[in-house]
Amino acid sequence: MKADLHTHTYCSDGTLSPGDLQKAALQAGLNAISITDHDTLKAYELWPKSEALALISGIELSVTFAKASIHLLAYSFALQNSALQALCLEQVVRREKRNCDILERLKSLGYPLEEQELYFQGAETIGSIGRPHIAQVLMNKGYVSSIREAFDRLIGEDAPAFVSGARCSLEEAVEVIHEAGGFAVVAHPHFVKDKSILRRALASSIDGLEAYYASFGREHSDYFVHMASERGLFVTGGSDFHGETKPQNTLGSSLSPIATVERLLERSVANNGLL
Ligand code: AMP
Ligand code: ZN
Ligand code: FE
Ligand code: FE
Numbered sequence: 001m002k003a004d005l006h007t008h009t010y011c012s013d014g015t016l017s018p019g020d021l022q023k024a025a026l027q028a029g030l031n032a033i034s035i036t037d038h039d040t041l042k043a044y045e046l047w048p049k050s051e052a053l054a055l056i057s058g059i060e061l062s063v064t065f066a067k068a069s070i071h072l073l074a075y076s077f078a079l080q081n082s083a084l085q086a087l088c089l090e091q092v093v094r095r096e097k098r099n100c101d102i103l104e105r106l107k108s109l110g111y112p113l114e115e116q117e118l119y120f121q122g123a124e125t126i127g128s129i130g131r132p133h134i135a136q137v138l139m140n141k142g143y144v145s146s147i148r149e150a151f152d153r154l155i156g157e158d159a160p161a162f163v164s165g166a167r168c169s170l171e172e173a174v175e176v177i178h179e180a181g182g183f184a185v186v187a188h189p190h191f192v193k194d195k196s197i198l199r200r201a202l203a204s205s206i207d208g209l210e211a212y213y214a215s216f217g218r219e220h221s222d223y224f225v226h227m228a229s230e231r232g233l234f235v236t237g238g239s240d241f242h243g244e245t246k247p248q249n250t251l252g253s254s255l256s257p258i259a260t261v262e263r264l265l266e267r268s269v270a271n272n273g274l275l
Pocket of ligand 3: 060071187188
């Protein structure tokens, strides 16, 4: 059972449609995936059913914990849960406000662009817009020569046009995920710079930790597997595949342990039937 449980589509900041992601996953020899778009479930409306590839319900929520920004993965929840759908809507509205604030800053720095320009992939299929879209437009307009430069010089965490924006708290998100019958997993824990914050987050009602990630070496993964097992958490793995916007994160480059996949798939099917 080969399962990559961290992937994005063009419903957030990936470049493939859900259908093309399915084809790519089959080509990569995967048996299961989860689509974990940022703050949106839109891809699940566009997924063509496949008998060859199992889909586990998933999402990646941007949350705040102890003033730090954490990405929280959720799996196996009921897609039709109204509290979770409402949370997604709130998060997207917060993103719109934040995007406007970032554009304001960019304008004052001499890099004007219009909000409409961010919807370059076709507004009808877009679920959530964020900094990667802004980076792409900055590049298209010739303000920067790469996505990386856009983050380094303008919109990355330590750059002048960065705005962190309001997000929901980790505790609130976990509560909604559990209410929707799902599991809450801390994504790419190496991005949480303050390890004491990570430990405190894991002491809350989190269920799992993403211990296998695209860029992790063996040592890194072992460290997080140990951290999870000490706390009775399960571990997941995924590539954080985005398509062309993050070419180094190739689909299937990190996989989830089979026992986890079976558990998550079983719960997803109980909540949604076969997707
Ligand atoms: P947002 O959710 O709008 O804050 O955007 C965060 C997303 O931007 C992440 O999920 C990454 O995919 C992408 N990202 C963050 N930092 C960088 C970077 N330095 N270079 C390229 N992409 C980045
Ligand atoms: Zn992303
Ligand atoms: Fe993330
Ligand atoms: Fe991601």
